[in-house]
Amino acid sequence: MSTTPERPIRADARRNRERILAAARAVFARSGLEAQMDDVADTAGVGVGTVYRHFPTKDALLGELVANRFEEFCAEAEAALADEDGEPFDVFADHLRRNAALVAADAGTRHALMSESEAVWAHAVPARAVLIELNRRLIARAQAAGTMRPDFGADDIPQLMCGLSATMGMTGPGFDWRRHLELLIDAMRSR
Amino acid sequence: MSTTPERPIRADARRNRERILAAARAVFARSGLEAQMDDVADTAGVGVGTVYRHFPTKDALLGELVANRFEEFCAEAEAALADEDGEPFDVFADHLRRNAALVAADAGTRHALMSESEAVWAHAVPARAVLIELNRRLIARAQAAGTMRPDFGADDIPQLMCGLSATMGMTGPGFDWRRHLELLIDAMRSR
DNA sequence: TACGATACGGAGGTATGGTTCCGCTTGTCA
DNA sequence: TGACAAGCGGAACCATACCTCCGTATCGTA
Numbered sequence: 196m197s198t199t200p201e202r203p204i205r206a207d208a209r210r211n212r213e214r215i216l217a218a219a220r221a222v223f224a225r226s227g228l229e230a231q232m233d234d235v236a237d238t239a240g241v242g243v244g245t246v247y248r249h250f251p252t253k254d255a256l257l258g259e260l261v262a263n264r265f266e267e268f269c270a271e272a273e274a275a276l277a278d279e280d281g282e283p284f285d286v287f288a289d290h291l292r293r294n295a296a297l298v299a300a301d302a303g304t305r306h307a308l309m310s311e312s313e314a315v316w317a318h319a320v321p322a323r324a325v326l327i328e329l330n331r332r333l334i335a336r337a338q339a340a341g342t343m344r345p346d347f348g349a350d351d352i353p354q355l356m357c358g359l360s361a362t363m364g365m366t367g368p369g370f371d372w373r374r375h376l377e378l379l380i381d382a383m384r385s386r
Numbered sequence: 387m388s389t390t391p392e393r394p395i396r397a398d399a400r401r402n403r404e405r406i407l408a409a410a411r412a413v414f415a416r417s418g419l420e421a422q423m424d425d426v427a428d429t430a431g432v433g434v435g436t437v438y439r440h441f442p443t444k445d446a447l448l449g450e451l452v453a454n455r456f457e458e459f460c461a462e463a464e465a466a467l468a469d470e471d472g473e474p475f476d477v478f479a480d481h482l483r484r485n486a487a488l489v490a491a492d493a494g495t496r497h498a499l500m501s502e503s504e505a506v507w508a509h510a511v512p513a514r515a516v517l518i519e520l521n522r523r524l525i526a527r528a529q530a531a532g533t534m535r536p537d538f539g540a541d542d543i544p545q546l547m548c549g550l551s552a553t554m555g556m557t558g559p560g561f562d563w564r565r566h567l568e569l570l571i572d573a574m575r576s577r
Numbered sequence: 578t579a580c581g582a583t584a585c586g587g588a589g590g591t592a593t594g595g596t597t598c599c600g601c602t603t604g605t606c607a
Numbered sequence: 608t609g610a611c612a613a614g615c616g617g618a619a620c621c622a623t624a625c626c627t628c629c630g631t632a633t634c635g636t637a
Contacts, residue, residue, distance in 0.1 A: 203605095204613095205603085205604055205605075205612095205613060205614065206604070206605095207603070207604065207613095207614070207615090208604095208613075208614060208615095211614085211615085231593090231594060231595085232594075232595065232596085233594080233595095233617095236616090236617090241615075241616080242615060242616035242617050243595090243596085243616080243617065244596095244597085244598085244599095244614090244615060244616055244617065245614075245615055245616070247595095247596065247597080248613095248614065248615075251596095252595080252596085253594095253595065253596095309500070309552055309556075311555055311556060348560075350559050350560030351560060351565070351566075351569065352560070353558070353560050353561070354553040354556070354560055354561050354562070354563075354565075354566050355549075355566065355569070357549075357552060357553050357556060358546075358548075358549025358550055358552050358553045358566065359549055360552075361500055361548060361549050361551075361552030361553075362545040362548050362549045362552075364502055365502060365545070365548065367544070368541055369539075369541030369542060369543070369544050369545055370544070370545050371545070372545075374542070374545075375542075375545050375546065375549065378542065378546070378570075378573045379569075379573065381573050382569045382570065382572050382573035386577045393582090393583090394635095395583095396582095396583060396584065396633085396634055396635080397634075397635090398583095398584070398585085398633070398634070399583075399584060399585095399634090402584085402585085422623090422624060422625085423624075423625065423626080424587095424624080424625095427586090427587090432585075432586080433585060433586035433587050434586080434587065434625090434626080434627095435584090435585065435586055435587065435626090435627080435628085435629095436584075436585055436586070438625095438626065438627080439584065439585075442626095443625085443626085444624095444625070444626090
């Protein structure tokens, strides 16, 4: 693909890139998308200019983090798929519970999942497609076992999880994402 | 309550207030919360200063609109409660469907429902409490009829509807709020 | 109609936060 | 080690939007 001579990246640059990503993860997880680029730079111990050298815009930085998150989701799904012994519906439900817990701990991902900005999503498109395909297989297995309602599909998952994420940041009586998720899981059960 | 002599409000001022509210409804419905105060003023055919004379902050204006919306929801619920003939679960489900349709047509309300800002919610607190109480009665009736799962509660509604609202603005395969809502309604059914 | 109180308009103040620019530093290679 | 390229820092720039201020216009009343 790349036709450039690909001079190796300088060691300090690579180190800083990692530091920036780690700092961004921490800062956005704590403060959500409204966290500022200066915060990321300070936390990483670099100047803002350096952040912008590695990521041309804030959305590009967020996109990288979101793509990483989706790769984690995929790893989760692969692990679930590898479990041949558990009851298929329960395996799938536990997979959802683990992913939801990841999201709950990270305000940045939560807001990104609800973001309508193309730029943020662009990088994550391939991983997202893989995740849906893995979900499709998990779902097919549960449906074959007769424990999941037959008209449920992998395409239903994104909007349910997106809706769940939206409520995770809210407080007040009745706001409890674990309860919310269990209701959703019940909706998927065959009856 | 009010101890001021309450000089009657000038006719033009009252007229402008109504114009501003109508304009704000239209502008926020179209563009969501990121619509600007200048847009509202232009649409209403007044200056920004006039908008700020009637509503001290953007949040106060939004709060007024949200409170109005909740009053509509309450009216909906009262109408549903008045229906003694329909199957109680279906009556409740239709009530949810109608409210969801109202929200779907109004990006402003949608974003407001997901907003974590206290200021926006403040005005709507009483109407919100009334709505929950009305929902409680609708739910009790359906549970008494045996068609709604007995462990479902009125406190579950806000987070489900909030989650639903969050997905209404998204596009892409699988994003269809009507489908999402039907899944939620199925989750409430007794089995 | 005249007058005081109330309301209006919209240019500009201010705060916020993403992004750029350029002089300085540091790594890499001969 | 010397020189060049690559990378760095962070002050300044700029765009966006909320909100304020005050001179002008309009309403309601005697």
